[in-house]
Amino acid sequence: xxxxxxxxxxxxxxxxxxxxxxxxxxxxxxxxxxxxxxxxxxxxxxxxxxxxxxxxxxxxxxxxxxxxxxxxxxxxxxxxxxxxxxxxxxxxxxxxxxxxxxxxxxxxxxxxxxxxxxxxxxxxxxxxxxxxxxxxxxxxxxxxxxxxxxxxxxxxxxxxxxxxxxxxxxxxxxxxxxxxxxxxxxxxxxxxxxxxxxxxxxxxxxxxxxxxxxxxxxxxxxxxxxxxxxxxxxxxxxxxxxxxxxxxxxxxxxxxxxxxxxxxxxxxxxxxxxxxxxxxxxxxxxxxxxxxxxxxxxxxxxxxxxxxxxxxxxxxxxxxxxxxxxxxxxxxxxxxx
Amino acid sequence: xxxxxxxxxxxxxxxxxxxxxxxxxxxxxxxxxxxxxxxxxxxxxxxxxxxxxxxxxxxxxxxxxxxxxxxxxxxxxxxxxxxxxxxxxxxxxxxxxxxxxxxxxxxxxxxxxxxxxxxxxxxxxxxxxxxxxxxxxxxxxxxxxxxxxxxxxxxxxxxxxxxxxxxxxxxxxxxxxxxxxxxxxxxxxxxxxxxxxxxxxxxxxxxxxxxxxxxxxxxxxxxxxxxxxxxxxxxxxxxxxxxxxxxxxxxxxxxxxxxxxxxxxxxxxxxxxxxxxxxxxxxxxxxx
Numbered sequence: 001x002x003x004x005x006x007x008x009x010x011x012x013x014x015x016x017x018x019x020x021x022x023x024x025x026x027x028x029x030x031x032x033x034x035x036x037x038x039x040x041x042x043x044x045x046x047x048x049x050x051x052x053x054x055x056x057x058x059x060x061x062x063x064x065x066x067x068x069x070x071x072x073x074x075x076x077x078x079x080x081x082x083x084x085x086x087x088x089x090x091x092x093x094x095x096x097x098x099x100x101x102x103x104x105x106x107x108x109x110x111x112x113x114x115x116x117x118x119x120x121x122x123x124x125x126x127x128x129x130x131x132x133x134x135x136x137x138x139x140x141x142x143x144x145x146x147x148x149x150x151x152x153x154x155x156x157x158x159x160x161x162x163x164x165x166x167x168x169x170x171x172x173x174x175x176x177x178x179x180x181x182x183x184x185x186x187x188x189x190x191x192x193x194x195x196x197x198x199x200x201x202x203x204x205x206x207x208x209x210x211x212x213x214x215x216x217x218x219x220x221x222x223x224x225x226x227x228x229x230x231x232x233x234x235x236x237x238x239x240x241x242x243x244x245x246x247x248x249x250x251x252x253x254x255x256x257x258x259x260x261x262x263x264x265x266x267x268x269x270x271x272x273x274x275x276x277x278x279x280x281x282x283x284x285x286x287x288x289x290x291x292x293x294x295x296x297x298x299x300x301x302x303x304x305x306x307x308x309x310x311x312x313x314x315x316x317x318x319x320x321x322x323x324x325x326x327x328x329x330x331x332x333x334x335x336x337x
Numbered sequence: 338x339x340x341x342x343x344x345x346x347x348x349x350x351x352x353x354x355x356x357x358x359x360x361x362x363x364x365x366x367x368x369x370x371x372x373x374x375x376x377x378x379x380x381x382x383x384x385x386x387x388x389x390x391x392x393x394x395x396x397x398x399x400x401x402x403x404x405x406x407x408x409x410x411x412x413x414x415x416x417x418x419x420x421x422x423x424x425x426x427x428x429x430x431x432x433x434x435x436x437x438x439x440x441x442x443x444x445x446x447x448x449x450x451x452x453x454x455x456x457x458x459x460x461x462x463x464x465x466x467x468x469x470x471x472x473x474x475x476x477x478x479x480x481x482x483x484x485x486x487x488x489x490x491x492x493x494x495x496x497x498x499x500x501x502x503x504x505x506x507x508x509x510x511x512x513x514x515x516x517x518x519x520x521x522x523x524x525x526x527x528x529x530x531x532x533x534x535x536x537x538x539x540x541x542x543x544x545x546x547x548x549x550x551x552x553x554x555x556x557x558x559x560x561x562x563x564x565x566x567x568x569x570x571x572x573x574x575x576x577x578x579x580x581x582x583x584x585x586x587x588x589x590x591x592x593x594x595x596x597x598x599x600x601x602x603x604x605x606x607x608x609x610x611x612x613x614x615x616x617x618x619x620x621x622x623x624x625x
Binding site: 022023025026029030033034051053054056057060061063064067068070071300301302 | 338350352354375376377378379380382384402403404405433434435436583584585586587
């Protein structure tokens, strides 16, 4: 069995880690690192019977993830201190939000940039306040800068000059030019307060954003991790609230994300064993391509299907902008190579 | 991958995969005397690969990959495949290891106590460590020294020593030729030749040593010793550590303790003999 399938089965609880041979672990650890999920696996198998070297490596990973999470929440606090005095409130997104809400997918999850969502009319002021507080531009290219401002759902990325950490300031969750336009006002307006005191998306919107990020915007880079987020959050939300799947359906319809959310749910069932209610628990032939893309890694952590990877990359751009604009964009990018 | 090898250096178990036989054969010779434990899973993966299939044969160029990748790193010609492997191993440790605080520093030990030498490449820290390691010191490593955040002990990472330029002849004159790797001439880092550490240094690679002396060598110029304050040593070592920030509070505590408990000096020396004499002199005082 391939390492990536073993890895997914370990996360899904379908395989006994004690039955793995040392060479199986080589591949599992390699794949987990390639997916930036080694600490996630370390948490999932925290109670398992493991070879001593694996147990020691996993303990390192859990400790390191705890530090990284603390640093990520500190970064969120820095943004709050820069924006709160001017009355700008923001909603935390993705990794930092999961950590702030102490969700189970946060255990060991890598958190890259700080992603925040503000109301569209606050975006200029947010930018100025962050610049004053020590963040600066990363991209110096005028085309990229203009492209972000005109067409994207976020400001060009900024980095803090002293702490060397990036912040992505969003005003919605999909590019302006995307075929789907989520209701950004509803996302911010219906946000909830997390245990750490930061605003985060409400449970249904959080799963919508997770699915949108993975399937409507992205090219499935990091798909296994996003899908793990989706699996654990829907499982926990549904356990706490029997009406959860119904609310999720309603919010997905509001944002125009029903296709992405339902596909995420099916993939999450197929890979990690999410229990879906009737109405969700269907089969869709095109899912096979998504599963193939998610499993496209060899035992050395390399992408095995470059054509499929390329196809998903093109798909993500195809969804992001109308054809004429896409052609112009790719032409400009190609000429600048 | 087509060609593969497992190597354990200090606490790190590597697996190395390559599209070519040559780098793996060269590594296998350098690391033949290192312990092999097939039951141990690999913690770090290094890949040496051709970016396009035909580049395996046509002007073969070795790209360095693995668990962690530097996006714009330039490939090396196949003749420098051994250097690519070394850089790949360093990269995985520098970016992936979390059990210890990593210092970009060489180290040698005597009687269970460690001398740690930190400096830029060209400072002579590798050469001094190699020379001391041929005397009555145990070579702990020429590239990384690992500090245990819990107990403050130094742990060894005795990879094959990367000798550069003038140091090659200096060491070659003292050791058995069978302990030297092939000459890699005119690499981006100058001429390079690897030295296989002594058998006893490899055998003792899991033994900790408590830090007793910190030196910041500078090759060239008059012989000089400059005592260094805790603050300066601290700042220099944060710059020399690849995972200080990632370790958070544990890294701060480990480094604070290291500079508080360990005397530190900057040293300048015109040649290796003078450098070694300085080291022995300062060690005699520090180890009292």
